[in-house]
Amino acid sequence: MRPALALVLLAAVAPSARADDPVKVFEQRLVPIFKSPNPSSCVQCHLAAVDLKDYILPTSRDTFLALRDQGLVDPDRPDDSRILKLIGRGKDDPGAKLIPAGTRDAEYAAFKAWIRACAADPALKTAKAPETAPALALRPVEVVRHARTDRVTESFASNVWSMRFRCMNCHTEGTAPCDKLVKEHGERVAWFKKGGPEATMAYLLRSTLIDFADPENSLLLRKPLGAAKHGGGIKFVKGDQGYRAFRSWIEDAVAIRAGKYAKASDLPPSDAGPRQFGSEAWLKLANTRDAWGDKLLQVNVHAWDATAGKWEDAPVATSDRVVWGKGKLWQHTLTLLAAPGSERAKAWATGKAALPAGRYLVKVYVDQAGRAAADWRLTLGAAEYVGAVEVQSRWPEGYGAMTVADAARVRRE
Ligand code: HEC
Ligand code: HEC
Structure with a gap:
């Protein structure tokens, strides 16, 4: 049978199966997305690592086979394709204002029309991707997550x-x-x-x-x-x-x-330690030792755990600054610390971050060897520990209402 005749016959038998030519839809609607200098709607929620352009290969056929084999296009239920879900995600997002109105809708409509056209082509739908088919350069989910x-x-x-x-x-x-x-x-x-x-x-x-x-x-x-x-x-x-x-x-x-x-x-370590919250509670160490003069001094503040009858293991606040040697004085605002996902972290993320009144142990670390300056990633620890002093405070805020600890009373436990 001559091909032209086959087409006529097919059209006569199944007129409803006639659909747009996937290649045409691809050229008219997907290629412009690929070539556009503007970022896709994904940037609304993904700072980087993801762009709709990454999901488009130079030809309609390669794009379809790659998306199908990655589970991003469902040839049997084209409208339920995962790629459409990814594009549709921003629909009700308040961040939608970051992208020009219509960008996402246009992307969605273009992909939908093209996927439908591909799915209506039985030969394409079930075609096997050649071994040498170009692959989509998608980043691993860990990287996508990190860059959200x-x-x-x-x-x-x-x-x-x-x-x-x-x-x-x-x-x-x-x-x-x-x-x-x-x-x-x-x-x-x-x-x-x-x-x-x-x-x-x-x-x-x-x-x-x-x-x-x-x-x-x-x-x-x-x-x-x-x-x-x-x-x-x-x-x-x-x-x-x-x-x-x-x-x-x-x-x-x-x-x-x-x-x-x-x-x-390639990602930085995911265990980035506690979450940090700013506070305007100031801590002052009076009567600092001469040996600490003009060195970087860090404090770790530990709360009293009345139930366990001991100081909490993890500090609830920290700060550091260079000691004013001549004035025998150190003072700075505290940064509050809470384990990610903890009750404290949740409360401080939604409300005001503040320490409750009570007993606290102030552990003091002095960087006498200048290690922090030599390696900015370093955190001071056991090697710099000089001792601790207890304070009782309501932690009032402001420069004029500092909590004062006497550094002359700093002792090793
Ligand atoms: C409204 C915000 C939003 C928009 C817009 C958005 N995404 Fe996402 N995306 C997310 C969120 C949130 C996740 C985390 C997955 C989850 O929890 O369901 C995610 C996860 C992903 C993942 C999987 C990685 C993982 O964490 O499992 C991919 C791939 C992805 N998005 C691609 C895209 C692409 C492509 C676009 C643009 C067409 C897009 N996203 C647009 C919010 C968005
Ligand atoms: C006592 C007030 C004061 C404090 C405290 C202060 N700055 Fe500034 N900062 C200024 C002034 C005034 C300027 C504008 C003049 C200049 O560019 O230096 C400035 C400018 C800057 C600029 C340049 C802004 C721009 O767009 O040109 C940066 C960045 C900056 N400060 C960072 C910091 C950081 C980070 C801190 C805290 C760790 C800090 N500053 C603390 C007063 C302050």
């Missing part, structure tokens, strides 16, 4: 947002000190946004304060270090908790953006 905007925001909240009180209120939008600096220096100083961690992260990622080519060189680090001229003076020393937290978040964000994570083993 909600995960990166959570890490930002714990690492950068939690440190905002180390910058006093100079950079916190809507506070009196910041408003005053905005008048002198412009809106750029108000970079801790009123909208919270999410808004602040989005702003910083768009700003020039992060150096995507050389993260260590970011103004977000160099200004507080005093390595670049800074209106607020020196607020970080290399290797202190503020520097370490900012630097590790910046390094990670840059690696995510640059697509440096290809496999799960």
